[in-house]
Amino acid sequence: MNSARDTAERVARASYGRLIAILSARSRDIAAAEDALAEAFASALRSWPDSGLPTNPESWLLTAARNVMKNQLRHRSIVEAAIPELLAHSETMVEDGATFPDERLKLLFVCAHPAIDAGIRTPLMLQTILGLDAVRIGSAFLVPPTTMGQRLTRAKAKIKDARLRFELPSADDMPQRLSEVLEAIYAAYGIGWDAAYGVEAGGRGLTDEAIYLGRLVVSLMPNEPEAMGLLALMLYCDARRDARRDELGQFVPLDRQDARQWKRDLIIEAENLLTAASRHARFGRFQCEAAIQSVHAQRPITGRKNYEAIITLYRLLAQHRPSIGATIGLAAVLVEAGQVKEAMSLLDELAADAKLTYQPYWVTRGKALHALGEIRTGNKAIQTAIGLTEDAPVRAFLRALLSSGAG
């Protein structure tokens, strides 16, 4: 019994998205595919203990789920006319279990389709590719599970009813569409990162799920440098995850981290990805951000922080993909490198409403003012930053910045 359950659970984790993608690719009905697969898993748990494990559990589940879907079709008189055709299709789809196609890429592109609201794309991916339930996703996105469930249901209904294309985008559309897929994956990473030490535990573990998705895209699209860039970026950050806290749970900023705590294997993998990506000679936002992380990762090797390289990369990033994050990143490193005047003018130029509640802006502004000797106004900015910080250890770190500035 246990081994049947273990196998079912192992197959569930490894194959969930593969099976959902195959089951929904033709009908576009993700909800029906999920229901059918759930039923197939349930019947696996019932029958495997008696009949023994099938030689190919994945293909057993696929066949079982298809049978569920076929039966549902038979019962639905409303589509009676279409049944013969659909059945004919599903017969031809029963391939040899070992070689069925991987349709997950199509499913990823459907989840991040421009006709789907940007806010629900990441939850859709987490659910359809990884099988996360609405409770887990809702807690990561700080939304009640019922609300998240409704949003997911609505998005799936739109995919089916408005008939979104279940195919890879054309070459013309590919750069834009791929960047939307990558953004949605990176959003999952960001939520997991914020939650890693936060009070809200809901998003914890999402960094691993995002890295899984990142690896998936790289494996399915091995010639897309931006996909490699995103995976490299996430791996660099993940390599330093444990070094962000000392043994007392205090926040440790990047510059003061003990590089021996960084995970070398992840950094090496990221470096290799970035090198492979650069061979394609197609610049992109994620490669640029990963390159910045790569420079940081070289500090322990070279023994110094390469400000010029980081400034150059941030300038590139701000130029090609302007965002408040890129501008703040550039301003912060300019302050560190002693180019405070330029940093201040960058900060002043930012739109007032965008920076008002953006914590990194206030931290950087405070540091810049301190560097200019304006202790009082600098402290005020840091105070604002503290007020905008969720994470208690980070708040404590910022408070320490205050006292040192006032001295």
Place this chain on the structure above:
Amino acid sequence: MQYMLLLNEPEAEFAKRNDPDQAAAYWGGWNAFIGAMAQAGVIVKGDGLQGPHTATTVRVRDGKRTVQDGPFADTKEQLGGYFVIEVPDLDTALEWAARSPSASYASVEVRPVLPPMSPPAS
């Protein structure tokens, strides 16, 4: 699958229809778009509508009919016409919508058409 393209127009574009200096360019843009759709064989049906100043809105409440001069909502963009097109998927419908003149200066709403109702299940 059939999709309706609801083509919205701002007041300024409605005004061009009868402006001797601009009518030719206005209609030229629309004719090119409609011609391309016709050539591709995707049009099921479609019409332009007269401007919102010709609109009348009717409601019946408690058996009483109220008639209001003007469109149901006073918005910057008003429905200027529609097409129903037959294409394989939403992505193709969006491609056609994006080619319409009003996509560049106003908006186009794209909606799948309800499939014909089948008789209720016995």
